[in-house]
Amino acid sequence: MTTRDSWRAWASGRKAPRITDWLREISEPDWSATVHHPLFDDLAAGRLEGKRFAAYMVQDYGFVDPFTALIGHAIGHAPSMADRVVLGQFMGMLTSDENSTFQRTFEAFGVSARADHLPATRDFRHLLHEVGMGGQASASGRYAEILAVLVVTEWLYLAWATRISRTEGLHPLMGEWIDLHDNPDFQAFVDWLRQRLDEEAAGLDDTDFSRMAERFRETVAKELAFHDAVHPCR
Ligand SMILES: Cc1ncc(CO)c(N)n1
Numbered sequence: 080m081t082t083r084d085s086w087r088a089w090a091s092g093r094k095a096p097r098i099t100d101w102l103r104e105i106s107e108p109d110w111s112a113t114v115h116h117p118l119f120d121d122l123a124a125g126r127l128e129g130k131r132f133a134a135y136m137v138q139d140y141g142f143v144d145p146f147t148a149l150i151g152h153a154i155g156h157a158p159s160m161a162d163r164v165v166l167g168q169f170m171g172m173l174t175s176d177e178n179s180t181f182q183r184t185f186e187a188f189g190v191s192a193r194a195d196h197l198p199a200t201r202d203f204r205h206l207l208h209e210v211g212m213g214g215q216a217s218a219s220g221r222y223a224e225i226l227a228v229l230v231v232t233e234w235l236y237l238a239w240a241t242r243i244s245r246t247e248g249l250h251p252l253m254g255e256w257i258d259l260h261d262n263p264d265f266q267a268f269v270d271w272l273r274q275r276l277d278e279e280a281a282g283l284d285d286t287d288f289s290r291m292a293e294r295f296r297e298t299v300a301k302e303l304a305f306h307d308a309v310h311p312c313r
Pocket residue numbers: 139142143232233236302305
């Protein structure tokens with residue numbers, strides 16, 4: 080049975096089945112463990128000390144650097160201007176508003192962005208780099224693989240940020256970090272990413288489809304390992 084057969088079996092008998100819903104389901108229990116990670120509850124409740132928040136942001140900047148490069152690859156590999164426009168606008172936000180949140184966090188808490196990366200951060204960076212450089216996948220397979228990674232990273236962040244409820248009087252930079260991931264524009268971007276992956280994945284051959292699904296699960300596992308490493312009390 081191929082991976083695509085598993086998808087077809089899952090889809091049959093469901094109303095309006097979506098590949099991205101199936102991908103999320105086959106990525107359990109890691110998916111839910113990441114969405115419900117105590118790091119995010121502690122952050123929202125004001126229980127995360129400034130220094131610990133800053134240490135998380137330093138590791139996350141280690142993620143964001145190759146992630147930004149991966150968006151660049153997505154722009155290059157997209158099949159149309161329509162996709163390049165949406166991805167380019169996201170890249171603009173990442174390199175302006177979000178980058179500024181990182182810089183002001185490092186400054187406010189007196190930490191250096193150059194600190195050492197934890198092994199889980201290095202693993203994640205390696206994955207992002209590898210997907211950006213591309214494997215043996217065909218052109219459409221490669222774009223779908225990139226989309227799979229983007230869907231995981233952005234959908235997970237939307238999911239925790241819209242799940243938590245924040246306490247009053249939260250440090251403004253922590254509030255900003257949540258704002259970046261629970262706002263309507265970000266929600267629309269995640270909706271778009273899911274839609275595009277649903278469409279692109281449907282047209283892949285069996286080999287590229289399996290590879291895409293494996294990348295999705297691998298990325299979810301890397302997300303969980305990353306958050307366990309920066310907040311080891313799950
Ligand atoms: C580890 C990680 N995953 C996803 C996001 C959202 O881009 C982020 N900032 N960091």
